[in-house]
Amino acid sequence: MSYVDEMITRTIEKNPGEPEFHQAVREVLDSLRPVIERDEEKYRRDAILERLTEPDRVISFRVPWIDDKGQVQVNRGYRVQFSSAIGPYKGGLRFHPSVNQGIVKFLGFEQIFKNALTGLPIGGGKGGADFDPKGKSDREVMAFCQSFMNELYRHIGANIDVPAGDIGVGGREVGYLYGQYKRLTGLYEGVLTGKGLTFGGSLVRKESTGYGLIYITEEMLRNHDTTMSGKTIVVSGSGNVATYATERAQQFGAKVVAMSDSNGYIYDPKGIRLDVVKKIKEVRRGRIKEYLDEIPTAQYVEGKGIWNIPCDIALPCATQNELTLEDVKTLKANGCFAICEGANMPTTQDATDFILENEILFLPGKASNAGGVTTSALEMTQNSERVYWSFEKTDSRLKEIMVNIYAQISSAAKEYGVEGNYVIGANIAAFKKVADAMHSQGIV
Structure with missing residues (x-):
């Protein structure tokens, strides 16, 4: 059995009941066959695929909060830190009833490759909760976000893991999360992106x-x-x-x-x-x-x-x-x-x-959906420099990066004999960056 087939089978067996994660792994690994087959012995020896498909850690926690009727509610929160080979973990938080461990793992796995394509120093992670902000009052959303951050703050930081928004997590939610992080840690740092413009956010982030x-x-x-x-x-x-x-x-x-x-x-x-x-x-x-x-x-x-x-x-x-x-x-x-x-x-x-x-x-989304995390990373840069960029500067940098992503995926597809197949091109271009970093850093 080839290394790729072996790893697809092993991943499915080790992660039962997570169809979205299986789908993401199968799609990526299938498209990496041309790369792996060129030097299968090296990739197998260093267990590159095992280390890529196994998160660094999966954090699951209870989130209790009180609704407007005084009733205590309990949800489940997650943070999956998948790979920090090329930078701190970076990826959004999703608040939606459909959120479970498998979905968060699929999103975090995809984020590794999406973030690598940006050319910026950010790794892959994702998180969220099975909480639905629809129909909730601002006070209820605040209560949930504060309780969620009461656990999450232990695992994140400006140079460790920088969450952002996703489905169900917009500017309101990020504001409540950031306020609680600051309250708990006493730190005013770029630990969340998608923040309001008055406290470290970036222009163009919403767009x-x-x-x-x-x-x-x-x-x-x-x-x-x-x-x-x-x-x-x-x-x-x-x-x-x-x-x-x-x-x-x-x-x-x-x-x-x-x-x-x-x-x-x-x-x-x-x-x-x-x-x-x-x-x-x-x-x-x-x-x-x-x-x-x-x-x-x-x-x-x-x-x-x-x-x-x-x-x-x-x-x-x-x-x-x-x-x-x-x-x-x-x-x-x-x-x-x-x-x-x-x-x-x-x-x-x-x-x-x-x-x-x-x-x-x-x-594919890992290329064409990368604008959000790109601008999040640019927000991290602005936070580190303690500056605000203009809308025009940020938008121009975003466009430059997206055009470069197309160049990367098109070039990789052509190099491996599948010109025009941007699914394979995106996965190969991103994988080579991450795998090279993993090789250089040894077994970590």
């Missing part, structure tokens, strides 16, 4: 993942003799990633015609009015169906089905495994020629296989 997605998508299109201008785009989700991907895509001359949330989706053939979406989502924290209150000519459809809308480019920006094989078959039949991931692993494995077999342009 960064969505903007980054558009920058790398436009670079890919440019290298295939086209641009985003005049193209019709469907975007799933309506959080930060989807909102700001829509904003930048519109500025690049594209027409975004659909967005969604967990309840359903809106279709506006005239083009999404982003000012209305921002009012609903960022001001009122409402549901996407409220779009019809101001734009009655649009359509709202309950449930799934957004990928049935004809488009040139699809941007899945909601959550993992939202884009299925049937969805991508429908997209192709309707003329879609490019799919670029804004979320973490939003495309199922069989759907990814179909996309690649049918030569649809495809950017």
